[in-house]
Amino acid sequence: MKSIFFSVLQRVGRSFMLPIALLPAAGLMLGIGASFTNETTIISYGLQSFLGEGTLLHVFLTIMKNAGSVIFSNLPILFAIGVAMGMAKQEKEVAAISGAVGFFIMHSTIHALLELKELLKEGALPNGSLGDAVGIQTLQMGVFGGVIVGLGVAALHNRYYRIELPAILSFFGGSRFVPIITAFVYLFIGILMFYIWPTIQNGILLLGQLVNKSGYAGTFIYGFIERALIPFGLHHVFYMPFWQTGVGGTAMIDGNLVTGAQNIFFAQLASPNTTEFSVEATRFMAGKFPFYLFGIPGAALAIYRTAKPQNRNMVLGLLLSATLTAILTGITEPIEFSFLFAGPLLYVIHCIYAGFSFMLCHIFDVGVGQTFSGSLIDFILFGVLQGNNKTHWINVILIGLPMFPLYYFTFSFLIKKFNFKTPGRESDNEETKLYTKKDVENIKKIKQKNNSNQSINILKGLGGKQNITYIDCCATRLRVSVHDNQLVDKEILKSTGAKGIIINGQGVQVIYGPHVTVIKSHLEEYIAAL
Numbered sequence: 001m002k003s004i005f006f007s008v009l010q011r012v013g014r015s016f017m018l019p020i021a022l023l024p025a026a027g028l029m030l031g032i033g034a035s036f037t038n039e040t041t042i043i044s045y046g047l048q049s050f051l052g053e054g055t056l057l058h059v060f061l062t063i064m065k066n067a068g069s070v071i072f073s074n075l076p077i078l079f080a081i082g083v084a085m086g087m088a089k090q091e092k093e094v095a096a097i098s099g100a101v102g103f104f105i106m107h108s109t110i111h112a113l114l115e116l117k118e119l120l121k122e123g124a125l126p127n128g129s130l131g132d133a134v135g136i137q138t139l140q141m142g143v144f145g146g147v148i149v150g151l152g153v154a155a156l157h158n159r160y161y162r163i164e165l166p167a168i169l170s171f172f173g174g175s176r177f178v179p180i181i182t183a184f185v186y187l188f189i190g191i192l193m194f195y196i197w198p199t200i201q202n203g204i205l206l207l208g209q210l211v212n213k214s215g216y217a218g219t220f221i222y223g224f225i226e227r228a229l230i231p232f233g234l235h236h237v238f239y240m241p242f243w244q245t246g247v248g249g250t251a252m253i254d255g256n257l258v259t260g261a262q263n264i265f266f267a268q269l270a271s272p273n274t275t276e277f278s279v280e281a282t283r284f285m286a287g288k289f290p291f292y293l294f295g296i297p298g299a300a301l302a303i304y305r306t307a308k309p310q311n312r313n314m315v316l317g318l319l320l321s322a323t324l325t326a327i328l329t330g331i332t333e334p335i336e337f338s339f340l341f342a343g344p345l346l347y348v349i350h351c352i353y354a355g356f357s358f359m360l361c362h363i364f365d366v367g368v369g370q371t372f373s374g375s376l377i378d379f380i381l382f383g384v385l386q387g388n389n390k391t392h393w394i395n396v397i398l399i400g401l402p403m404f405p406l407y408y409f410t411f412s413f414l415i416k417k418f419n420f421k422t423p424g425r426e427s428d429n430e431e432t433k434l435y436t437k438k439d440v441e442n443i444k445k446i447k448q449k450n451n452s453n454q455s456i457n458i459l460k461g462l463g464g465k466q467n468i469t470y471i472d473c474c475a476t477r478l479r480v481s482v483h484d485n486q487l488v489d490k491e492i493l494k495s496t497g498a499k500g501i502i503i504n505g506q507g508v509q510v511i512y513g514p515h516v517t518v519i520k521s522h523l524e525e526y527i528a529a530l
Contacts, residue, residue: 015086015472016236019078026071027266027371031381033065033271065270067529072266075244076146077103077134083150086181088157089470094175097158101179102149102186107138109190110197114138129198131257139197142259143244144204152189155183204246208442211242212249212280214441218357223358227351230333231340231502236474242284249280261285264367269382276390277367286366286396287358288330288374289383291407294400295353296326296335298407299346303338306415307424315424330373334513337499343420349410357399364395399494454519457496457524462508463487465527469506473520478510 036042037058038508042051051057066085071078077100084099112119120130120137131140141148157178165173172180211218222242229235242248248261251268258267264281268274279286300323307315322334339346363494368383368391415422462468462480467488470481482488490501493510502509512519 012087012151012237015154016079016105018086018383019075019082019190020236022071022078023371027070027378028068028381029064030068030072030266030269031061031385033061033068035385037061037065046231063334067369069266069270074134074261075263076141076143079143079146080149082146084153084157086472087151088156088161089160091157091175092240094161094178095154098157098182099150099153102153102182102189103133103146104136106149106190106193107133107136107141107145107182109187110138110194111136111193112332113194125198125201129201131509132268139193140201140257140259141193141197142246142263144192144200148189148193149186152185153178156181156185193444201246204241207247211247216362219287219362220284220355220359222284222355224355225352226358227354230336230449231347245255248284249278251278252283256520262369265382269369269386274390277369279362279365279367282367282369283358283362285370285374286361286368288367288370289356289357289366289379289396290400290403291350291357292330292332292374293327293376293379293396295350295357295403295407295525296332297323299339299350299411301333302408302411302415303422303424306412306422308430311424320425327376330370330375330378331476331514332373333511334499337511338367339420339422341500342422342425343415343418346411346414346420347424349414350407353407353410354402357403360399361396362401365392366395366399368393368396388488454496455523457492458519459524459527460512461489461492461496461510463489465530468527471524471527473516476511476513476516478512478516478520478523479512480508481506 007443008119028393036047038049042048049055051061057467079105081096081099084102086095088095112482114130114137131142132138133141133145160177160181161175163173163177164170165177188349211476214221226235226239229238242260242389244260246259248259249264250257250259251264252258253264254271254273256267261281261284263341264278268277268281271417282450300319304312304315304319319335319338322338326332327334336347336350339350368379368386370378370382379393379396383396386393388394414420415425419425458478459465461484463484464487465480467484468480469483471481482508485503485506488503488508490503495500498510498512500511502511502518
């Protein structure tokens with residue numbers, strides 16, 4: 001049961017990646033648009049002639065702000081479509097449209113029942129019970145509503161997309177049957193949700209109150225757990241309720257009730273009436289910036305300095321590249337996996353420091369939000385450009401500066417004391433796992449010439465085509481479900497460039513890095529050709 005639970009959770013977490021991947025682009029548009037149409041900012045910097053109301057730039061930036069805002073306003077249906085598509089085994093486009101169908105049907109059913117029961121009148125339900133889903137007045141379900149639809153539709157799709165109906169109904173067979181069965185099933189799920197969701201909603205709000213009442217200790221625990229789940233690929237499952245539901249708090253913004261930490265931040269960002277961002281919301285986001293921008297580079301420097309002198313030039317190139325990736329994009333896994341498998345104790349320390357980073361940002365009222373991760377781009381857009389009075393972004397630097405030497409000296413001491421085989425410290429007969437930029441370019445050329453060889457070895461390492469039941473990927477990992485994990489050969493997979501392999505029951509994660517999407521595409525093409 002444990003292994004099945006892990007396998008399902010990793011697939012759910014991976015399916016979140018598609019809608020989450022939209023957030024940086026939407027956040028960029030909203031961040032730039034809101035920053036440079038803010039009247040206080042325009043007056044403070046004397047930009048009335050360029051950005052004042054009525055100018056061409058002001059019109060364009062206002063459009064940009066609204067375009068970004070609409071993504072955050074409609075995340076529930078995007079999750080319904082994205083999760084359904086992400087968890088579908090085949091014919092994902094059919095699952096996607098079925099996700100939209102299920103979402104519309106469920107919320108329309110709830111709206112009809114609310115209307116019939118005369119519960120749409122003001123005061124008929126507790127404040128905050130109602131919400132808007134793509135123009136349908138319904139129960140406030142937020143992203144949970146989208147996830148409920150996405151998971152259910154994926155289950156229906158995987159069961160029925162190959163169904164064969166009697167000859168007279170054969171036109172409606174196969175994948176065409178999926179949106180049909182989805183419509184009927186979510187009619188009844190809508191009825192069910194009408195009766196049980198208010199109880200679930202109260203439970204979510206009570207959990208959110210418990211988290212908020214736990215204060216700084218709760219923020220530390222949140223930061224520690226979020227980082228500790230990275231190796232298992234389950235961190236998306238953990239933080240999403242805080243970011244997108246009442247677990248992360250509620251707030252009234254411009255007369256509208258907003259739930260979820262990230263939703264609160266971006267609603268405040270879009271509001272001209274915001275004078276200071278809610279720290280109770282950003283406590284679940286701001287803590288990433290100090291250790292992303294300062295701690296991770298300190299760890300990388302420690303790994304470089306403790307490498308054998310003859311190997312330092314070899315590891316410098318990719319360490320530098322991985323560190324810049326972490327700072328500029330917020331993808332920290334290339335650095336984290338470089339010490340996770342070599343010295344697990346280092347990762348435990350890393351999780352503790354991450355917890356303290358979150359807690360200190362909460363203590364010092366840092367109000368900087370984020371779209372996807374704690375990158376320098378997000379820090380500038382949602383911290384610096386919003387002004388210190390709103391975000392207290394300077395405190396991020398004051399917290400982060402000591403984290404650089406803290407990471408550096410802690411990692412240096414532990415690597416030397418326990419002789420952890422971090423990159424550049426391997427035995428003479430072992431190959432160093434990080435390469436110079438020139439080596440990486442050569443590897444890319446080889447892969448471009450013969451991608452099929454890598455796919456052949458990956459398939460062999462996974463136990464062959466018949467052993468694989470499901471293939472997908474997230475930001476850095478190939479995620480595979482297999483019949484028999486005993487057939488998985490870690491050594492063969494490592495020879496394909498894998499930085500690490502995690503096996504839990506039928507779930508297998510092969511960590512390659514940000515280029516994993518290309519590897520997945522080549523592998524799927526190779527399997528399809530067999």
